[in-house]
Amino acid sequence: PGAPRAAGLPIRRAGGFPSCQPCGVFVMIFGKIKSLLAVLALALLLAPDAQAAPAKLSSAWMGEHETFVAWYAKQQGWDKEAGLDLTMMPFDSGKNIVESLAAYDWAVAGCGAVPALTTPLSDYLYIIAVANDESANNAIYVRKDSPILGAKGTNPSYPNVYGSAVTVQKADILYPQSTSAHYLLATWLRILGLSEKDVKLQEMEPTPALSAFTGGVGDAVALWARLTYEADGKGFKSAANSKDCGITQLVLLVANRRFAGQHPEQVQAFLKMYMRGIEALRAKPAKELAVDYVRFYKEWTGRELPPEMAVADIQSHPVFTLDEQLAMFAPGGRGQKALNEIVDFSISHGSFSPEQIDKMKGKTQVAARFLEAIK
Secondary structure, eight states: OOOOOOTTOOOBOTTSOBOOHHHHHHHHHHHHHHHHHHHHHHHHHTSOGGGSOOEEEEEEEOSSHHHHHHHHHHHTTHHHHTTEEEEEEEOSOHHHHHHTHHHHOOSEEEEEHHHHHHSGGGGGEEEEEEEEEOGGGEEEEEOTTOGGGGOBOSSTTOTTOBOOHHHHTTOEEEEOTTSHHHHHHHHHHHHTTOOGGGSEEEEOOHHHHHHHHHTTOOSEEEEETTHHHHHHHTTOEEEEETTTTTOOOEEEEEEEHHHHHHOHHHHHHHHHHHHHHHHHHHHSOHHHHHHHHHHHHHHHHSSOOOHHHHHHHHHTSOOOOHHHHHHHHSTTOHHHHHHHHHHHHHHHTSOOOHHHHHHHHTOOOBOTHHHHHTO
16 A cells, blocks of 8 residues: 555455456447347347248159159249259159159159059149140050051041950050050950950050160050150051040149148249249240250150151140149049049959049049149
């Protein structure tokens, strides 16, 4: 006490710590930085979905036209704009896609109406949209010297259909069971006054079936596009297609029921992306899209597709706007009618119990609410 303060030493205040003007400024600046960081962190948390990573969405497809629509949309980045990161798994048939649901647990897929409605796991699916109409691209092929081509229009109601009861009876036919090609085959035989019991059937997936047919196996083979183009390229001739046989072959978009129940917003986002692809196909000339289609085909099948065939495939697959699709799925709409006819076909060509038949007739798989939600 009473001792003089040494020169240059700060004065001690209450609490025993010396005051320091530079330290006080630092504390003040640091506090402002902390406040600013807190505001930025809150802004990021409250930012729109553009800041969030796209949701992974797994899907299953065949190397066909309906897949091109999704592939093209993904190439344009439209899945990301919809908040999705679409992954696409390849399969050889719609039947295989549906049967893979338990193993791969995909969220959405594109496949023919027959497997979507009739295979055992079809109860786990919702039908959410129509991908395209493939009626002109399901066909029965024969060799160019086949006697089946010697008769045409033997049933006057179907003037463009080749074959007769005499030329087709006992024929050896390769076909993929429980598919759209099977539906066509059964219809073709009925038009000629025959049934499946009147021919020899060999169940085979389309790709190996065409290879076997090329190697001399069988008298006819039931195929769908893209393999119909390969059959044309090999010189085989179409004896009948679904359009000439008067049946509608819709390729559908389906969703895993469990996934759709948990993530309806992702299913809706997928449909927005896909419908954007459909709008592009309707707006752009097929010749403009052919370059991308050829690239898609090579990527998905490993085969080359001539540009003129790419144009033909695009032009022969009608696609439908949102309003058209909603009309198709309305009671009495042509889409609903086509699905009912497939159920009737499946019941008449399968070994189902009375309980299974009642269940198939009462199916309510069409879930138009996903389309309605994006209107």
